[in-house]
Amino acid sequence: MDLAVLYRCEILNDSPPVMSLAEPDSKKWPKSSKMIGAQETSAIVDFHNPCHIITLDKFAPHQFLASHITPPQPRDSYHLIFQMSRQALSYPAVEKHQKKPSTFNHYVQDLSSMPSTNPIFIAVIGAGGVGKCFLSQLRDLTIRRPFPKLNLCYIATSRKALYNDDYSSIDLESAVDILAKSSKTPPSLPDLVAYLTKAPGKAIIVDNTSSQDVADAYPTALKAGISVVTPNKKAFSGPYKLWQDIFQASATSGAKVYHESSVGAGLPVISTLKDLVETGDEITKIEGVFSGTMSFLFNSFAPTSGSGGKWSDEVKKAKELGYTEPDPRDDLNGLDVARKLTILARLAGLPVESPTSFPVESLIPKELESCSSGDEFLEKLPSFDQKMDEKKASAGNKVLRFVGSIDVASKDVKVGLQTFEPSHPIAALKGSDNIISFYTKRYGSNALIVQGAGAGGDVTAMGVTADLIKVIGQIS
Structure with missing residues (x-):
């Protein structure tokens, strides 16, 4: 050449x-x-x-x-x-x-x-599990794709913040360590938006938290021309008005908002659904296992072959392996899956008001809802193993799985236990994998299936990083 x-x-x-x-x-x-x-x-x-x-x-x-x-x-x-x-x-x-x-x-x-040669200024909120993985991937991204220059100008947790008044770049290699020693407290969210608005280039907020307060600030940021990338489910599954305000602000200002990792971690679930809708396909049903925690629990408790372990033992094991929240009830109440279904239902055209506006089956015994801690809950859970054994036995030759489903035609959205033949793709999942099946007019009876790891810091951060790359390509 x-x-x-x-x-x-x-x-x-x-x-x-x-x-x-x-x-x-x-x-x-x-x-x-x-x-x-x-x-x-x-x-x-x-x-x-x-x-x-x-x-x-x-x-x-x-x-x-x-x-x-x-x-x-x-x-x-x-x-x-x-x-x-x-x-x-x-x-x-x-x-x-x-x-x-x-x-x-x-x-x-x-x-x-x-492409523009102007630098892009990035503000990262949240430096926990996903946040640290994202910063590592961002560092690698700046090496692989050094143009345009990505300038980490702000990083914060709920208690500490690190930023410079002149927007000079924070070293990605040592950002978390320097943040831990910082004496600065995070500015208010309106003040953060004002700070980024004055940056000498386009700005992007990367929200790696699950904070409702941060989510509520998205419309303000977007109106100011600041793009948003996030795995935060609460922004897109909260009140329907917040959903409308977010996308209206984005459409008005031209700032971008991407949230692929709010469903399925790094799996291309949201982008697949958007592509189906935007190309004119008709979504008839969405069904799947949307929780890595629930996937692991039922693949172990009710396997396609063998008897499986005791319910309380499997929940305890899931926590030890890091699959559950510190308090397992935050997974077992079904709300996490309900939030994800709310997001997908809205993208499919259903104006679902909130994750509590449709039936959600909780696996927390009523007697244990008032436990003061997750440890107390786990200590008392063995007393309820028999009830879960009875549910498993009632499935007969089928297997129990905790699934979410959206019937678009009937506008029926629900989360809970269902039974499946052992040969069904949902029954055959392994480990903590997710599976999401899209039934559409084009695909007929053969669903378009997205399957893979649906939990973990690295894969979630990968989805965030991929969204960041998309935004950079559109605003630079």
């Missing part, structure tokens, strides 16, 4: 930009120049050597590419790769020409399609 390679361009004080070459023998390369503002720019182009590094410090790439450069020989196809800013971006030009060109700039793509 023929390459046109631009080398280093620097502006020193008020002097004109000067090209410095990576190869010592430059006499054979043609030069041309064009006035750019009050300065003249010279360029050296090599169409033969596959070097491809240039840094343009303090110089706009679209201005530099305005130079007319005549190639040494006509070519059937030229591929321009320029790498700019100190972070070295690759940018291919794919256009082909059969006729001899008069100037090289005929080969340069429309400059309006070039």
Whole structure:
């Protein structure tokens, strides 16, 4: 492949930009120049050597590419790769020409399609399990895709905050450690929005919490032009008015909001549903196992073969393995699954008011609802093993699973125990996997199935990072 390679361009004080070459023998390369503002720019182009590094410090790439450069020989196809800013971006030009060109700039793509060189400022709220995994992935992202520059300007937990008034970047490698030593307390959410609004570039809030207070601030941030990326279910399963306010603010300001990881961790559940809806397919039913905790519990308690363990033992084991919340009742009450169904039902076109507006079966014995702690709950749970054994026995040759389902036609949404044949995909799940089946007019009786790990810090953070990349691509 023929390459046109631009080398280093620097502006020193008020002097004109000067090209410095990576190869010592430059006499054979043609030069041309064009006035750019009050300065003249010279360029050296090599169409033969596959070097491809240039840094343009303090110089706009679209201005530099305005130079007319005549190639040494006509070519059937030229591929321009320029790498700019100190972070070295690759940018291919794919256009082909059969006729001899008069100037090289005929080969340069429309400059309006070039990505912005302005940095993007990122504010991270939440530095717990998912937050730490996200920061690690963000660090790797800045190495793999150094353009545009991603500037971590703010990071906070519920008690501490780390940020600089001049928006200077916080080191991603040591951000969590520095945050732990910070004496700053988090500003109010309106103050955070005001801070990000004044940033010298586009800003994105990455909310890795499950805070309702943070979720309530999304419309304010979006109205101010600040995009939002989050796995926080409460923003999209809370009051229907909040849902409307969030997306109305996004539509009005042009700021983006992505929440793939609010359902299924890193699984492409929301994006799949959106694609089905936006391409005109008709969703008839959504059904699946939406909780990694519930998946693990019932795959162990009611396996497709064998008797399984005692219910209380399996719940205790799930907590020890980190599958449950510190208080397992937060999983067993079914509300987590109900929140996810609320989100999917709304995306499918049903104006579900809240996760408590449809039937949700709780697996918490009424006698244990008032336990003062999760430990007390686990201590008393064995007394209720017989009730769960009776439920399992009543399934006969089928198996029990804790599922959520949305019947779009009848507008019926529910969460609870159902029985399935051992050969059914829902029954055959392993470990803590999730499975979500989309039944649509196009797919007929063969559901479109999304299946895989639906819990864990790394996979959840992966969904957040993937959403961040999408937002960057749209706003940069």
